[in-house]
Every structure is written in structure tokens, then in C-alpha cells.
Amino acid sequence: MAKKTSQPRADIGLIGLAVMGQNLALNIADHGYKISVFNRTTSVTNDFVANNPNTPGGLVGCNTLKAFVASLKKPRKVIILVKAGPAVDAVVDQLIKAGIQKNDIVVDAGNSLWTDTIRREKEYAAKLKFFGSGVSGGEIGARFGPSLMPGGDKTAWKHLEPIWKAISAKVDRRTGKPLDDYAEGKPVKGGVPCTAYVGENGAGHYVKMVHNGIEYADMQVICEAYQLLSQLGGIKPDELSKVFASWNKGDLASYLIEITADILQQRDPVNKRNFIVDKVLDTAGQKGTGKWTAVNALDMGIPANAIAEAVFARCISAIKDERVAASKQLKGPRTKKYTGSKKKLVEMVRDALYCSKVCAYAQGFQLMAEAQKEYGWKLNFGSIASIWRGGCIIRANFLQKITEAFKNNRKLPNLLLDPYFKRKVNAAQANWRNVVTLAANHGVAAPVFMTALAYYDGYRADRLPANLLQAQRDYFGAHTYERIDTPRGKFFHIDWPHPDRPQEKA
Ligand code: 2AM
Numbered sequence: 001m002a003k004k005t006s007q008p009r010a011d012i013g014l015i016g017l018a019v020m021g022q023n024l025a026l027n028i029a030d031h032g033y034k035i036s037v038f039n040r041t042t043s044v045t046n047d048f049v050a051n052n053p054n055t056p057g058g059l060v061g062c063n064t065l066k067a068f069v070a071s072l073k074k075p076r077k078v079i080i081l082v083k084a085g086p087a088v089d090a091v092v093d094q095l096i097k098a099g100i101q102k103n104d105i106v107v108d109a110g111n112s113l114w115t116d117t118i119r120r121e122k123e124y125a126a127k128l129k130f131f132g133s134g135v136s137g138g139e140i141g142a143r144f145g146p147s148l149m150p151g152g153d154k155t156a157w158k159h160l161e162p163i164w165k166a167i168s169a170k171v172d173r174r175t176g177k178p179l180d181d182y183a184e185g186k187p188v189k190g191g192v193p194c195t196a197y198v199g200e201n202g203a204g205h206y207v208k209m210v211h212n213g214i215e216y217a218d219m220q221v222i223c224e225a226y227q228l229l230s231q232l233g234g235i236k237p238d239e240l241s242k243v244f245a246s247w248n249k250g251d252l253a254s255y256l257i258e259i260t261a262d263i264l265q266q267r268d269p270v271n272k273r274n275f276i277v278d279k280v281l282d283t284a285g286q287k288g289t290g291k292w293t294a295v296n297a298l299d300m301g302i303p304a305n306a307i308a309e310a311v312f313a314r315c316i317s318a319i320k321d322e323r324v325a326a327s328k329q330l331k332g333p334r335t336k337k338y339t340g341s342k343k344k345l346v347e348m349v350r351d352a353l354y355c356s357k358v359c360a361y362a363q364g365f366q367l368m369a370e371a372q373k374e375y376g377w378k379l380n381f382g383s384i385a386s387i388w389r390g391g392c393i394i395r396a397n398f399l400q401k402i403t404e405a406f407k408n409n410r411k412l413p414n415l416l417l418d419p420y421f422k423r424k425v426n427a428a429q430a431n432w433r434n435v436v437t438l439a440a441n442h443g444v445a446a447p448v449f450m451t452a453l454a455y456y457d458g459y460r461a462d463r464l465p466a467n468l469l470q471a472q473r474d475y476f477g478a479h480t481y482e483r484i485d486t487p488r489g490k491f492f493h494i495d496w497p498h499p500d501r502p503q504e505k506a
Contacts, residue, residue, distance in 0.1 A: 009073040010036040010060050012163060015091055016081035016110075017044050023143035024081060024109070024135070024167070029055035031166040036060040038068040065098035075129075076104035077159060084112045092124060100128050105156045107131045111289055114202030114209060118375070121152060121201045129156040132201070134208020136392035137169065145169035147391035148195035149211070149384075151204025157197050168195040169391025176400035178390035194391040198384065199377035206371055207384055210364045213293025213307040215256075215394050216286075217360035217448055220310035222260050224446045225353045228435065231444055232338035233345045237275040241265035243346055251354060251424070254396030284314040293367065300370045303458070304363035306356060309451040316445075332443030348438075351431035356452035358425055361402060362415035363455070382406035416459065425456070 010033075014025045017039035025048075028035045034057045039045045042063050049061035062068035069076065078100070080091050088108050095106060106128050108117060117132035124130045134149030135142065148168045150157060170179045170191030179191045198204045222244075229235045229243065241264035248257045268274040290311045297304035316323070338345060365381055372379045385402035388394055405418035415421055436453050439446035458464065473479035480491040 010034040010071050011057070011073055012036075012077040012079065013038065013062075013068055013072050014079045014081060015039070015065075015068070015095075017048050018081070019139050020135070020142045021079075021081035022048055023139055024079065024146075025059065026052060026055060027143055027145070027167045028163060029057040029059055031057065031163070033057040033163060033166075034060065036062050036068050036071040038062045038065060065094050069095065069099045072104075074101075074103070075159060076100060077107070077163075078104070079107045079109050079133075081109050084110045084116075088112060088116070089120070092120065092128070092130070096124075096127050102126070102128060105129045105131055105153075105159060107133050107150075107152075107160065108205075109133050109135045111208065111212075111287070112205050113292060114206035117151070117202040117205045129153050131156050131160070132203075132205040133160075133164070134198075134204045134211065136208060136211055136388075136394075138393065141169065141391050141393075145194070145391050147211075147387050147395070149198050149204045149207045149387065150195065151198045151207070152201060154197065154200075161197075164195045165193040168193045168387075169395075170194065171386075171390040176386070176389045176403060177397065178395055192386070194387045194389060196380075196383045196387050199372070199379055200375075202375065203372075203377045203379065206375075206377075207368065207379070209289050209292050209296070210367050211388060211392060211394060212289035213297075213304070213310075213367070214360055214364040216290035216293075216310040216314070217306045217363075218254075218256055218357060218394055220313050220448045221353050221356045221360070221452075222256055223313075224356075224449050225349045226260070226264075228349050228439060228444060228446060229346065232438065232442055233342050234337070235342065235346075237264040237277050247350055247353075251398065252350065252357075252396075254398060255393060256396075281320070282317055283320045284317045286311070286314050290314070293364075296371070297363075297367055300367070300374065302363070302366050302370050303455060304367055305455050306360040306448050306452040307363055307367075309447045310360070313445075313447050333441060335442055338438065338442065345438075348431035348435050351428035352435035352446075352449050355425050355428050355432040355456070356449050357398070358415060358421050359452035359455050360448070361398075362421075365402075365406075365415055380406075380410070381412070382410065414459070416456070429456075 012028060012033055013036040014021055015038045017037060025035050025037050037045055037048060037059055045061045045063060049059050052059055060071050062071060078095065080088060082088060082091055088110065092106060100106065112132060121130045131150065131152030133151070135146050137146035141147065145168055148164050150160065150164060170193055171177060172179055173192050198207050226240065229240055235243065241261045244257055244261035244264060248261055264277055266276045268276045268279045294304065294308035294311045297308060368379055368381065382403050385399050385406060389399045389403065401420055402415065405415060405420060406412055412418055416425060432453060436446065436450050439449065470481040474481050474493055475496045478493055480493045482488060482490060483492060
């Protein structure tokens with residue numbers, strides 16, 4: 001007869017009680033799940049449990065990993081939320097020593113590199129089920145409803161699914177718009193959860209990485225719009241805040257536009273006469289997921305230039321001292337001020353932002369399409385777009401349109417070719433081109449607007465100058481070329497005649 005335990009066991013456990021871990025644990029407990037928690041530094045665990053005495057599901061603080069493992073219902077489910085990298089392996093090894101078993105599920109919910117997740121799943125397969133889940137939405141998302149991108153063993157997913165669905169953000173079934181996760185301190189019931197099984201092994205972390213790459217571009221295009229409108233249009237932050245607030249009512253409605261409108265109207269706490277945005281130093285930090293996306297794009301040969309350029313935009317911002325020195329030496333064009341209608345400028349910049357954003361998203365989906373070939377995943381792009389509709393940093397009405405685009409055509413080769421986006425970009429492209437011209441003529445850097453336009457024009461070009469490029473390659477390196485009038489795969493080489501080049505004798 002099975003021995004009765006005095007304490008009901010916990011439904012799930014979480015290791016790593018930094019802010020994300022604490023908030024995710026509270027979110028899980030709010031939904032009625034009993035959750036065991038452990039942190040390397042014991043005092044953090046004890047304080048966390050003491051400070052949160054009345055959660056609906058209940059928190060079980062554990063001071064040893066042995067007690068933690070013993071407190072969990074089988075198959076055990078453990079979420080790890082520690083710093084990505086060696087700490088994840090260290091914690092998994094400690095869990096194995098503490099008694100985790102083959103059928104137990106260990107979920108890495110940190111921002112791990114997807115190839116690490118693939119490696120770990122294989123490495124630990126004999127000892128436990130290693131699972132990777134992307135989590136987006138920052139601290140607030142973790143607490144009140146994140147977007148969750150789970151990837152790994154499908155049988156493991158079945159055990160996680162009810163909890164993932166309960167704690168994720170929710171969107172309206174009809175409109176796809178985020179629902180308020182909480183009302184009167186309690187989670188709201190109903191709505192479509194912003195989580196769905198993404199694919200095998202590293203797929204969840206891969207999709208999370210691409211989400212972050214897109215996020216880099218999305219933030220950068222907003223910054224370029226701000227720069228052009230303030231520098232060329234001379235529009236002050238409070239007025240600009242109203243511009244963004246009005247954009248937030250249309251096609252561009254999104255969390256990032258909304259917070260931008262809010263940021264722009266905020267005063268400097270040190271001196272209320274100033275706007276805080278004017279006092280923030282213009283050097284951007286980064287944690288690396290955007291860079292991973294760009295590196296992966298280069299590795300796979302996918303032209304994700306809008307995403308990569310957004311990473312470089314942060315890099316150039318970071319060399320502030322060099323820029324300040326260069327600004328005193330390098331001349332730009334004479335024309336500095338825009339003299340046309342401000343209203344028209346706002347409209348044109350809005351369109352440039354919109355089109356550049358479509359390109360960045362198109363590139364993100366191109367990356368996922370290529371990666372799934374490489375790793376044998378079967379990604380559902382409509383579903384991925386749908387789980388980004390709420391909870392995460394890039395949440396936006398726009399994602400409902402992307403969801404629909406891939407629902408209408410699961411094999412859509414590029415988002416730009418979807419009838420809705422094709423029509424929208426076509427209608428906005430004249431303004432986009434004008435903005436790029438204005439930026440160039442006035443000497444304002446608008447890197448993602450510009451590179452996205454180059455992507456659009458490159459993608460729609462039936463002939464690019466790679467004919468000349470390939471001829472150059474053949475000229476100096478005998479790399480061969482294909483001809484336009486012979487079948488593909490037939491390669492030619494010429495001993496390019498040149499006066500300085502000794503010709504081979506026949
Ligand atoms: P700590 O409070 O003991 O530092 C974010 O850094 C979280 O990950 C923290 O909860 C931290 O625990 C935990 N963490 C970082 N490295 C770890 C490791 N090697 N083993 C266990 N936990 C770790």
C-alpha cells in the first residue's frame with residue numbers, strides 16, 4: 001500500500017527566485033497551483049515565502065534541492081529560471097543528484113540559446129525530460145500573463161499544457177486583442193491563451209530569440225520615427241507623445257507605441273521643466289538575443305537586414321564619445337531643417353515606420369522558415385503569430401493580421417506577399433521612399449527605414465547586379481557562373497581576356 005504523505009505534494013516547482021522567477025511563481029500560485037520554490041541563496045527563498053503568505057495555490061519554500069524534489073508530484077515538473085549559460089547545466093546536474101528521475105520534466109524558462117537547449121535535451125535524455133520554454137513580457141508579463149513559447153518533448157508538453165495555458169496572457173477570441181489579465185486582483189477567466197506548443201527540442205527558445213530580434217527592429221523603427229519628427233519636424237516631446245498616442249489607435253496600435261507615447265510626455269524627476277527623454281543618455285545596451293538573431297541570419301544566409309541593422313544601430317549608439325568627436329569633424333548636407341508641412345511629415349513617417357515594421361516581421365518569419373528546415377521542426381507560423389498577440393513586448397493588433405495571413409495561407413513564402421500586407425505596403429511605399437530621401441538629404445541616420453526599403457526593393461527585383469558580381473568572382477577566382485540562357489546548374493568559366501593578363505596558349 002502506498003504510504004500516505006502528511007503534506008499534499010506540490011503541482012510544480014521553480015528554481016531561481018530573481019524577479020522573473022518570483023513573479024512567475026506568484027502567477028502560477030494565483031491560478032490555484034501549489035508550487036515549491038528553491039533559490040541557491042536560502043534567505044531569498046525564505047523571504048519570498050514569508051512575504052507572500054496567502055497565495056491561492058500555496059508556496060512551499062525549500063531550503064535543499066532534496067527537499068524540493070521530494071515535495072513534487074510525479075511526474076515532477078520543475079521550472080528553472082537562472083541566468084542562461086552554465087548555470088542551467090549546473091542546476092540540472094544538481095537536480096539529478098537530488099533525485100530527479102527519467103519521467104520528470106525540467107523546463108528551462110530562461111533566455112537560453114536554442115542550440116544549448118537541443119544539446120541539453122539529448123545530453124539529459126536518459127535522466128530526465130529536458131524542455132525549453134521562451135517567456136516574454138518582462139517582469140509584469142511573468143506576474144500577470146506572459147507569452148509562452150514552449151518547445152520540446154510532446155508528451156512532456158501534455159503535462160505542462162494546463163499550467164502554461166492558465167498562466168499565459170489571454171486575448172479576445174474574436175479580435176485577438178489582449179484582455180485585462182487581472183480584475184480586482186484576481187485572474188480573469190476566458191480568452192485565448194498566448195501559448196501553444198511550438199515544436200521539438202530548441203524550437204521554443206529559437207522562436208523566443210526571433211521574437212527578440214523582431215523586438216529590436218520594432219523598437220528601432222519607433223526611435224527613427226521619433227528622431228526624424230523631432231530633428232526635422234522640430235516637434236517637441238509632449239506634442240510627439242500625442243502623435244504616438246494617435247498612431248496607437250490605428251494599424252500601429254501596440255504595446256511599444258503605447259509606452260513610447262507615455263515616455264514622451266513624462267517630465268524629468270530632477271527638473272520638471274524638462275522632458276525626461278531629453279535627459280536620457282543616447283547609448284543603448286543589449287543582452288545578446290538580437291545579436292544571436294543577426295548571427296543566425298548570417299549563418300543561414302537569410303537576408304534579415306532590418307533586424308541586423310537594429311542591432312548595429314545599438315552598437316553605433318554605444319560609441320558615444322567617438323560620435324561626439326566625429327560630429328565636430330565630419331560634415332553632413334547643408335539642408336538641416338524640413339520646411340514642408342508638419343502634418344504631412346507625420347503621415348509620411350508613420351507610413352515609413354509601418355512598412356519597415358512589416359519588413360522586419362517578414363524577415364523574422366523567413367528566419368523561422370529556414371530554421372525549421374535545418375532542425376526538422378514543423379512550425380505553425382499562424383499559431384506563433386497568435387501567441388505573440390498578448391503578453392509579450394511586441395504584442396500588437398498587427399499580429400492579428402499576421403495570424404490571419406498565415407491562416408489563409410500556411411505556406412505563404414513571405415509576409416510581404418500576403419494580399420493584405422501587399423496592399424498596405426503598396427499604398428504606403430511612396431511616403432516611405434520620401435522619408436528615406438528626406439533622411440538622406442538632411443543627414444539624419446534612419447538605418448532600419450533605409451535598409452528595410454533596400455530589402456523591399458531587393459526582394460521585388462527580378463534582376464539584381466549579381467550578374468556582374470558573379471562575373472567578378474569568375475574573373476579573379478574562377479568561381480564560374482550560370483547563364484540566363486542555359487538550364488540552372490550548368491556552370492561556365494571564361495579565361496577573361498585582359499591586356500595585363502598572360503593568355504594561355506591554345
Ligand atoms: P542567487 O539568488 O543565489 O544568486 C538570477 O541570477 C537567479 O539565478 C538568482 O535566483 C540566482 O540565485 C540564480 N542562479 C544564478 N546562478 C546560479 C547557479 N549557478 N546555481 C543556482 N542558481 C543560480
